[in-house]
Amino acid sequence: MGGRGPSQAGIRVDAARNRNRLLEAALELVAADGADALTMDDLASRARVGKGTVFRRFGSRAGLMQALLDHAEQGFQTAFLLGPPPLGPGAPARDRLHAFGLARLVALKVTGELARAADVDPGTRYQHPSRSLARRHLAGLLRLSGPVPDPELAAYQLTAFLDAGLLLHLHGEEGMSLHRLEKGWEDLVDAVTRYGSP
Amino acid sequence: MGGRGPSQAGIRVDAARNRNRLLEAALELVAADGADALTMDDLASRARVGKGTVFRRFGSRAGLMQALLDHAEQGFQTAFLLGPPPLGPGAPARDRLHAFGLARLVALKVTGELARAADVDPGTRYQHPSRSLARRHLAGLLRLSGPVPDPELAAYQLTAFLDAGLLLHLHGEEGMSLHRLEKGWEDLVDAVTRYGSP
Numbered sequence: 001m002g003g004r005g006p007s008q009a010g011i012r013v014d015a016a017r018n019r020n021r022l023l024e025a026a027l028e029l030v031a032a033d034g035a036d037a038l039t040m041d042d043l044a045s046r047a048r049v050g051k052g053t054v055f056r057r058f059g060s061r062a063g064l065m066q067a068l069l070d071h072a073e074q075g076f077q078t079a080f081l082l083g084p085p086p087l088g089p090g091a092p093a094r095d096r097l098h099a100f101g102l103a104r105l106v107a108l109k110v111t112g113e114l115a116r117a118a119d120v121d122p123g124t125r126y127q128h129p130s131r132s133l134a135r136r137h138l139a140g141l142l143r144l145s146g147p148v149p150d151p152e153l154a155a156y157q158l159t160a161f162l163d164a165g166l167l168l169h170l171h172g173e174e175g176m177s178l179h180r181l182e183k184g185w186e187d188l189v190d191a192v193t194r195y196g197s198p
Numbered sequence: 199m200g201g202r203g204p205s206q207a208g209i210r211v212d213a214a215r216n217r218n219r220l221l222e223a224a225l226e227l228v229a230a231d232g233a234d235a236l237t238m239d240d241l242a243s244r245a246r247v248g249k250g251t252v253f254r255r256f257g258s259r260a261g262l263m264q265a266l267l268d269h270a271e272q273g274f275q276t277a278f279l280l281g282p283p284p285l286g287p288g289a290p291a292r293d294r295l296h297a298f299g300l301a302r303l304v305a306l307k308v309t310g311e312l313a314r315a316a317d318v319d320p321g322t323r324y325q326h327p328s329r330s331l332a333r334r335h336l337a338g339l340l341r342l343s344g345p346v347p348d349p350e351l352a353a354y355q356l357t358a359f360l361d362a363g364l365l366l367h368l369h370g371e372e373g374m375s376l377h378r379l380e381k382g383w384e385d386l387v388d389a390v391t392r393y394g395s396p
Binding site: 150170183192 | 351352355358364368382392
């Protein structure tokens with residue numbers, strides 16, 4: 001406290017900056033070679049810090065993956081909660097639903113790889129805070145967009161299709177184009193929101 | 199060959215019988231206590247064979263889970279391909295789609311536990327032969343049931359909701375009743391097959 005405050009605050013700002021620098025370097029490596037290829041050694045040498053620094057900051061490779069996913073998810077959350085339309089507020093609900101999946105698909109290579117790599121425990125995969133926020137967002141848009149009988153469950157049905165592992169499988173192994181997956185998302189949204197329409 | 203044939207055939211029939219007896223005993227244990235509680239020791243003592251016999255036959259606990267899943271899936275496949283309507287042939291396509299998900303939900307406790315326990319490698323979860331047969335079956339029914347723009351992709355969207363891990367999470371942790379999940383399945387089928395209807 002007192003006279004030492006400013007310097008402690010300075011240390012915290014430096015630590016946050018260093019952490020962001022490490023996360024950005026790691027995202028570049030994942031974008032280039034995929035999450036499976038990312039090692040703590042590569043990250044340390046890319047960011048020009050000691051390997052010990054990387055381990056001190058993230059604990060383990062799994063901890064790093066989770067931190068990367070949180071970092072990428074925060075950017076996506078800011079975009080759908082506060083960003084420009086049609087993903088953010090200001091567009092009709094169905095357009096925002098369309099934009100949600102399209103944004104996910106555009107980010108598939110990086111965030112998809114991360115989500116898959118971090119998704120090691122099936123018991124917790126539906127409980128990650130970012131997933132629960134995304135589902136509540138979708139359920140809210142579904143309520144606004146049409147006579148959807150069970151918006152909360154329909155949000156699970158929509159996000160089940162946006163599962164990173166499934167999309168990477170459809171794109172990578174099944175050879176479905178991103179365009180086809182985008183169309184498939186829009187079709188699904190339209191089907192679910194038109195339920196019961198005359 | 200020759201004179202030894204009948205006795206070798208007899209040995210094969212005995213081996214198949216013993217294997218089925220072990221699988222049925224394992225299914226009873228899973229139905230009672232869940233897949234996570236099933237051990238090779240429990241199975242050996244339930245089926246009154248040595249532990250070595252269980253390991254010789256299934257290789258590992260993961261091998262046993264996969265064998266159990268195959269055994270349960272074969273029964274389900276027979277039912278949707280050859281069994282009585284509405285799950286089997288003879289009912290309208292949309293009724294068969296409804297029945298498919300309801301049968302999955304009824305079997306959730308046993309096959310869901312097995313699928314989750316066997317689903318350890320996310321890289322192969324969409325490629326299991328039984329899943330691919332089920333998806334082709336659903337895609338065929340979707341083609342018959344309405345103007346579905348991309349039946350192959352829609353079959354993936356439907357089966358993504360029937361993922362055992364997701365259903366167990368919704369039923370167990372989220373406390374959604376089986377009745378609500380059944381209704382959610384029927385709503386999803388109706389939405390997808392009514393796409394583009396006037």
